[in-house]
Amino acid sequence: MDTLVIATKNQGKAREYREMLAPYKIDVKTLADFSQPIEINENGTSFLENATIKAKTVMKKLGIPVMADDSGLMVDALNGAPGVHSARYAGDHNDQANNAKLLRDLSGVVTEQRTAHFHTTIVALKPDGAKLVANGQVDGRILTSPRGKNGFGYDPLFYVEQFGSSMAELTAEQKNSISHRGQALGEFMKHFAEWWNK
Ligand SMILES: O=P(O)(O)OP(=O)(O)OP(=O)(O)OC[C@H]1O[C@@H](n2cnc3c(O)ncnc32)[C@H](O)[C@@H]1O
Numbered sequence: 001m002d003t004l005v006i007a008t009k010n011q012g013k014a015r016e017y018r019e020m021l022a023p024y025k026i027d028v029k030t031l032a033d034f035s036q037p038i039e040i041n042e043n044g045t046s047f048l049e050n051a052t053i054k055a056k057t058v059m060k061k062l063g064i065p066v067m068a069d070d071s072g073l074m075v076d077a078l079n080g081a082p083g084v085h086s087a088r089y090a091g092d093h094n095d096q097a098n099n100a101k102l103l104r105d106l107s108g109v110v111t112e113q114r115t116a117h118f119h120t121t122i123v124a125l126k127p128d129g130a131k132l133v134a135n136g137q138v139d140g141r142i143l144t145s146p147r148g149k150n151g152f153g154y155d156p157l158f159y160v161e162q163f164g165s166s167m168a169e170l171t172a173e174q175k176n177s178i179s180h181r182g183q184a185l186g187e188f189m190k191h192f193a194e195w196w197n198k
């Protein structure tokens, strides 16, 4: 079985990719499976740039096929923030602090104006330079207080109309079936065999 490395340090993302890739004959690894420290400088200004930086950095270091995910939350009332800065919105990479800041920044904003979108861009690279890009997005709305314990990141504040729940109240299977990451991976898998066998 061939190995594909997911270039992420985020355990929540890693878990979701493992769940979603389970039906395929792919040996999925993440950075946690490698002992060498890999420093990734996510200084791009778009999801595509950052996902490309992650994929290139890890592929150069390990020399095997790599898939990277850059994702984030875009809130309409905040002109698309936190966007590419989602992981460090409140300063540190801390989900609770990020969620608290989001609620502060949206205080006084009425329900209809709390619309938001989760976005994922996947960039996969092989040592021969072959590249595959896929995107996914899901619409929702930011709640006024957290709900649910599943998922990670902003999930407790992201309300999904279709389920009448926050992302963090969904099962893993439900989240993966509608999420930005699930949609991006669906798009990715449509072209995977062609990319892999190129
Ligand atoms: O870069 P890697 O190592 O993959 O991990 P990361 O957590 O830094 O990931 P990003 O740079 O893509 O930052 C995206 C942030 O957006 C948030 N996010 C992304 N996907 C999410 C999801 O499915 N549910 C909730 N929040 C999410 C979460 O706060 C992430 O830290």
Ligand SMILES: [Mg+2]
Residues within 6 Å of the ligand: 042, 087
């Ligand atoms: Mg990151």
